[in-house]
Amino acid sequence: VVTRPSSASRQVISTLRGLGAEVIDSPLIRIEYVEADLSMSRSDHDWVVFTSLHGVEGFLLQLERQGFDSRFFGAARIAAVGPKTGARLERAGIRADLIPKEYRARALVEAIGAEAERGQCVLFPCGTLAVDEVSHGLSRVGLGVQTLHVYDTLLQPPNDAALDAFGRGVDAVLLYSPSAAKSLA
Numbered sequence: 001v002v003t004r005p006s007s008a009s010r011q012v013i014s015t016l017r018g019l020g021a022e023v024i025d026s027p028l029i030r031i032e033y034v035e036a037d038l039s040m041s042r043s044d045h046d047w048v049v050f051t052s053l054h055g056v057e058g059f060l061l062q063l064e065r066q067g068f069d070s071r072f073f074g075a076a077r078i079a080a081v082g083p084k085t086g087a088r089l090e091r092a093g094i095r096a097d098l099i100p101k102e103y104r105a106r107a108l109v110e111a112i113g114a115e116a117e118r119g120q121c122v123l124f125p126c127g128t129l130a131v132d133e134v135s136h137g138l139s140r141v142g143l144g145v146q147t148l149h150v151y152d153t154l155l156q157p158p159n160d161a162a163l164d165a166f167g168r169g170v171d172a173v174l175l176y177s178p179s180a181a182k183s184l185a
Contacts, residue, residue: 001162003028003184004176012174024170026162028183030154031127033058038066038148046120047112047143048073050096051081051105051134052127056088058150059125070094076123077115081108109137118142129153129179155183 002009002016005027016023031054050056063072070093080086080096082103089096098115100107112122121144124135128149135145158166175181 001026001158001165001170001173003158003174003180005029005031008176009174024161024165026159028156028158028175028180029177030156032152032154033061034128034149034152035065036062036125036148036150038062038068038072044074044121045076045123045146047079047116047122048076049079049108049112049122049124049134049138050085050089051108051124051130053085053088054127054151054153055125055130056080056085056092058127059148060092062150079108079112081105105133106137109134109141112138112143113141116141116143119144121146123148125150127151127153153179155179158184 001024002013003026006025009025013023013025063069073094077097078089078094079098080089083099086096086099098111100111119142122138123146125148130147135147138145173184175184
């Protein structure tokens, strides 16, 4: 059972089927981008931190809708949780200054903490179910954090095909996020 939204899991589904697996596609979360007032966030942030592709997409959508461009970032340093998030930023003409070697929230907080100065301000575009590990971690190292909700993560139950498969027994469930695990539970 693959629980990631279908648009993001085509390759893994194709690969698994190519290996002979019976794959059931049952997304457990749905993303909805929301309005976020960027005028309240447009100040001299020292860092802008992205922990997901959805955070990048939602933020870029708001920049476009509200008539901003890359000048919004000013002299802020940009941090991305991993290379895919960094690559999405690059496609928009924004290069991440920092991508940790380990693609986890904890590693991102540690890497920023090693480079940032106490008292610096961080803008954190995220979803409504964002893991507090980032905002609390950055606060613990002495940074001021402004969260900016740019998307909602909506939990969905497994579809009928997945429920039927769970009844018969499955060999593996691929979970891609804490939200999907929460939804499955």
